Amino acid sequence: MKPLKKVEATCLALSVLINASLLIAAVKLMHDITVLVAFTAASTLTVYLALLQAYRCTVTKRFTITSEVKELENFLLLWGEFMSRGENPEASLMRALSKYEGPLKGLMEDLAATIVEAGVPVKQALSSLRYKLSEKQSHRLILLVQRLIEHSTQRAGKRIVDLILSLRENRQLRESLEQVIRAEAFKVKLLCVLSGCLLAVFAYASSILAALSASSTSIMEGGLSAELSTIRFSYYTAFFAFTIYPPTLVALFMGEAKPYAYSLMCALAYIFTALLTSLLR
Incomplete structure (x- = not known):
């Protein structure tokens, strides 16, 4: 897998090159449908694969908290509360164990037996x-507790309690932020679908204007139906490439697990709108 900076540079270069090429193709190759379709398909696929490569390098797993971490926090919170009252770690551990009834109770009983019965530090x-x-995350919590209990037991207990409460507060803040992001993502999806519809309308209108500009006399006489169909198909094909590419880029920036779904939604909206506009006379 390429380094992140190289992938970003590659995607940027391909995006600029291919977007410029698509514009040239839409203007100069409009009457050569075979060349336009082949070029558009190949260039769109190239950009899509490049963006997927960038996605594999940049995407990170969404924040999740497992039940193991939650249960470990619950036990450490009890343990820290008893230590903050001035009790030694061993006595605090036994009292916390008597209060705790979670899934990690077996592991904590083994821990207590190792400390109290076997005399292990x-x-x-x-x-x-x-x-x-x-x-x-559980490993990190244990490492932090190990470092904290090296000092005063009472101070260590207070710091453990403060640490667990801070982690929970930060988690709640992060979850609320993710809810806001999900709400904004829905708006982005809606805008992506609307952009596909608008591009289809623009393609239809542009083909009409191009045909009028090319031969207004033939259209007035009703003899340009074949040429109009050719021009319209060329515009629909060219605009379709722009329908697929931007939503994929947006999905990658948002860290979506399935970036191609955005492009699929826009493509379906574009095709549906194109079919409706093609029925207009």
Whole structure:
């Protein structure tokens, strides 16, 4: 997979080159339908593949919080509250274990047995617990707790409580932001569909204007139906390329898991509107 900067530069160069080429094709090759269709299809595919490559380099997984992390936070919050009252880590652990009834109770009982019965230091026992957890966020929490309990127990308990509460507050803020982003994404999808419809209308109107400019006399006499169909098809084909490309780019910038879905929605809206406008006389 290419480095991010190289992929961005490649996509930018391809976008500029192909968009300019499509404009030239729409103007100069309008009457050669075979060349126009082939060129438009090939150039659109090139841009699409380049953007997908950029997407694979830049997309990140959406923020998720697993039940393991939540349960670990719940237990650490109890443990920290008891330590903040001045109790030693071992006694605080046993009291937290008596209050906790979550899915991680078995692991925490093993942790308590390792510390109390086997006499293993708390920091070392936490290291063994860390390897039994599957989530990276859980590993980070355990590492932070290990560092905090090296100092005053009461101060460590307060810091653990503050840490867990801060994490939850940040998570709530992030979830609210994601809700706003999802709402804005719906608006973007709607605008993408409307843009496809508008481009189809523009293609129809442009073909009429081009035909009128080419031979207004023949149209007035009713003898330009074949030429008008050719020009209209050329415009529809050229505008279709612009219908597919921008929504894909928007989806990539928004980090959508399926960027091609935006292009598909616009393409369907474009085709449907084009069919409706083709019925106009």
